[in-house]
Amino acid sequence: MKEISLKINGRNYKIAIEDKWTLLYVLRDVLNLTGTKFGCGTGDCGACKVLIDGVAKNSCTILAKNVENSNIITIEGLSNGEELHPVQKAFIEAGAIQCGFCTPGMVITSVALLSNNKQPTRKEILDALDNNICRCTGYIKIIEAIELASLKMKGE
Ligand code: FES
Ligand code: FES
Known part of the structure; x- marks a missing residue:
């Protein structure tokens, strides 16, 4: 050790x-x-x-x-006290979570994407999610959540 x-x-x-x-x-x-x-x-x-x-x-x-x-x-480090990160809120609002097992990794990937590219295209979102697997949602709601987060974060 x-x-x-x-x-x-x-x-x-x-x-x-x-x-x-x-x-x-x-x-x-x-x-x-x-x-x-x-x-x-x-x-x-x-x-x-x-x-x-x-x-x-x-x-x-x-x-x-x-x-x-x-x-x-x-x-655990994304929220500001009790206040969830905008990406976390968007995942909830878009219904992008079923079992939730993939969600922390999806959210982390999304935060990294949006910090470099505030308005990603669908293709750019799909490319960013290339290494994140979800067994439940079919991805559509996850993509919509990232688009929603992008809109929310545009004004920041
Ligand atoms: S647990 Fe690390 S990529 Fe699957
Ligand atoms: S919500 Fe279940 S694996 Fe993605």
Whole structure:
């Protein structure tokens, strides 16, 4: 075990890890930040996405020891106290959630997309969601939620 520091949701954590531990394992099993989901564990489903320096990445394929100097934001870090992030609100309003298992990863991907491109086209939304799998919704409502979030965030 060795001690590392991780900056997650604006808070600094000092934790003892093993070299082979993934960021996803540390988030869920060490820090109890269970909003980030474990789906495939192989980088294929996007359920484990977090923002690393503003980029949406699969935390199941990243070793915790390699993100020591990064700014990590998980789904728990998106809201402002009780106030949900506009993307989270849009997912609820658009009915883009069924079982909800994919939702944290979808929201993280959407936040990353909209922070770089405030008015994405449908094609750009589909391209951004390429690495996020949903087994329930058929994607249409998720796409509509991202379009709704885009409208909401336009005035910000
Ligand atoms: S759990 Fe990480 S991509 Fe599926
Ligand atoms: S809402 Fe169930 S997997 Fe997406």
